[in-house]
Amino acid sequence: MARRTAEPGAGAASTKAQFAYALLRDAILERVLAPGYTINQEILAAEMGLSITPLREALRRLEGEGLVGLIHHNIVQVVPLTPREWRELCEVRAQLEPMAASLAAKSASEPQLQALVRLAAQPLARSAKGRALEHRRFHYAVYAASNNQLLEELLVQIWARTHRYREIVLREWDFDQDDRSRHQLLARTLARRDVEGAGEMMKRHLGEVIDAVGEIVLREIGEGEAAAAPRAALRLGLSSRPPYLEGLARTASK
Numbered sequence: 001m002a003r004r005t006a007e008p009g010a011g012a013a014s015t016k017a018q019f020a021y022a023l024l025r026d027a028i029l030e031r032v033l034a035p036g037y038t039i040n041q042e043i044l045a046a047e048m049g050l051s052i053t054p055l056r057e058a059l060r061r062l063e064g065e066g067l068v069g070l071i072h073h074n075i076v077q078v079v080p081l082t083p084r085e086w087r088e089l090c091e092v093r094a095q096l097e098p099m100a101a102s103l104a105a106k107s108a109s110e111p112q113l114q115a116l117v118r119l120a121a122q123p124l125a126r127s128a129k130g131r132a133l134e135h136r137r138f139h140y141a142v143y144a145a146s147n148n149q150l151l152e153e154l155l156v157q158i159w160a161r162t163h164r165y166r167e168i169v170l171r172e173w174d175f176d177q178d179d180r181s182r183h184q185l186l187a188r189t190l191a192r193r194d195v196e197g198a199g200e201m202m203k204r205h206l207g208e209v210i211d212a213v214g215e216i217v218l219r220e221i222g223e224g225e226a227a228a229a230p231r232a233a234l235r236l237g238l239s240s241r242p243p244y245l246e247g248l249a250r251t252a253s254k
């Protein structure tokens with residue numbers, strides 16, 4: 001009886017699921033949970049101090065986002081980095097981001113366009129991580145300015161999946177003044193509402209970035225899909241059993 005009518009209980013369960021989702025997503029994107037790592041759902045639930053239901057809910061969401069895959073009854077795997085996924089992400093981005101830029105030139109509000117110009121004009125952050133964040137902020141602002149919610153959702157999801165590759169890249173490559181100049185040029189083109197120009201410019205910008213970093217990505221993960229996971233884990237200095245669980249368990253049980 002209590003269970004059926006207990007709305008607060010249901011709310012608490014979904015809050016726990018949300019919590020587990022956010023923690024695991026961060027751990028995957030920041031590669032604390034290395035690509036290819038397998039997780040036993042029951043053990044993970046116990047160690048996070050959760051029941052299995054909210055954990056499953058969280059994992060289903062992550063599966064929908066292409067970050068984990070069910071490989072056995074209660075075993076999920078953090079999706080490995082593969083040359084194939086990298087190529088697919090690049091191909092889709094190369095079509096959708098120029099589309100977002102063109103739509104933004106057509107339908108963004110004036111405040112959205114001004115915000116883009118301001119973002120592009122900001123001086124480069126001191127740290128590489130800060131520069132990567134700024135880069136993301138600009139691209140996310142373009143997605144939002146497209147005023148097409150579906151496109152924005154898709155691109156944010158693609159960005160998240162690409163982020164795991166970006167982490168490899170940023171060890172050898174950095175966003176620099178040239179990238180900032182390209183953002184400034186793009187922002188000005190958007191502000192002029194040049195639909196075709198904005199699409200073209202975004203296409204060129206992405207092409208340059210993808211060419212520059214693709215070589216690094218493929219060198220790091222390109223030796224076959226099966227080898228990708230353990231190699232990536234080794235390079236990050238992660239043991240085969242990363243020390244994420246205690247931290248997650250502490251946070252989740254609060």
Ligand SMILES: [Zn+2]
Binds near residue numbers: 139179205
């Ligand atoms: Zn950019």
